[in-house]
Amino acid sequence: MDAAICLKNVTKRYGDFTLDHITMDIPKGCIVGLVGENGAGKTTLLKAILQMVSIQEGEILLDGRPLADLAPQWKEQVGVILAGVEFAGRMNARQFGNCMRSLYRNWRDDQFEKYLKDLQIDAHKDIKDYSKGMKMKLDLAVALSHQAKVLIFDEATSGLDPVVRDDILDILLEFIQDEEHTVLISSHIISDLEKVADYIAFLHEGKLQFFMDKDRLLYHFGVVRCTLEEYKKIPAEYVRGSRKSQFGCEVLICERERFLREYPGYVVDPADIEEIILYHVKGETR
């Protein structure tokens, strides 16, 4: 599968934080969910792709071409939503559209008007008076009105009610029907990513812990519930995290199928993405 965005050893240092040698290929025709706790480096990674921050090491390629060699016009191909970033509040949606028409060569008024209507955005009200959900919908309308091939969304569904979130996820699923389209979305709401993402990339303290096909990820990990004695018998190579309580242990293991073949006496439950991440971040390791 062709990579829409290719990251090679991308490194960015800010004081005591380092986005550490991130390497991954974001395939075309897929939704990639970027997860991690606050300060893990998700926004920094997205901003590095958008050239809002410079990188100290590594390379980013778009459609196989280094970003550094591309003119700013490459952003014609990208629709962006960055949470908390506003173009200007003292204008209404139509005026916002006027600005965007002048910035994007492929701007489509008809498409913008359609999204304003479909997403029930009040085009005459000042953007500063919009609710958070309404602002997000407007950003979505803009991102989808200039024939972008790649959508980069940072926390686009955070703080929104379930109905708006569901609308946004539906639009992403529709967008991805074109095999040339790609979505890279970061979110704290793992359930949203579980619904739509094809791949999950997990960042922890600036390091990429895994970048995996979602189905393979769910198949790969499992949670073993056992006694402390049984836990001690599990080889360290399988253990990704554990939690101990007065009733016993819960252990996140990897390579679930191989583990079950080698240790048939254990009960292994499927792990969801949230559990996988929590064990990686908070679970004890040996």
Next chain:
Amino acid sequence: MKGLFLKDFYGLKAYMRQYVILLVFFMIFGISMGNSHYIMWMSLVLGINISFSTFPADEAGGYAYMLSCPVDRRTCVQAKYMIGIAGGALIFVCSVIGEALNRLSTGSVTESWLLEMAVVLGIYFFFTAVLLPVSYRYGVEKARVVMLGMIAVPMVLVFLSVKLIRIPAITELLDLAARTFTQEYMFVFGGGVFFGVSLLLLGGSYLLSVRIFERKEF
């Protein structure tokens, strides 16, 4: 670049009524005093204010949004300097209207109007040249502090040196200048040269702002 102008225009439009009311007030007040200098100097204050009133929205997220669009950083800076130059044009237009109204109402012509205009525009471009890079580097709030310093420090220095300390060198220099040059000659020097130097400074300031903005991270 048009999109960036539109953004600032829509942002300024919200304050347009206040600006127009202030301008009308300055004109009426200036004419009632028979003084067209008044509108000239007050438009200078207003022009600086208008130029910098677009910065807070940019700092609150506008820059980051612009850079997610197909716009290069140099163009973003260019747009701001164009707004700055438009501010100069606004001062000029308001001053011309003020002078025209003054001539109509009093029938008198303001002496050395053009030269004073050059001084006012020179001051405006000098302030713009200093304050834009400061805004890009340290933010608009710090630029406002610098602006107050730019007004206060020379006034205090002149006051201290001439009135209180009576530094002989400065007073002698002023006396010598007054004896040597006519007032008009000094105006030409102060107006023409200062205006030209300010324009040159504005060019240098643009290059500096581009350099600052290209290194800035959002």
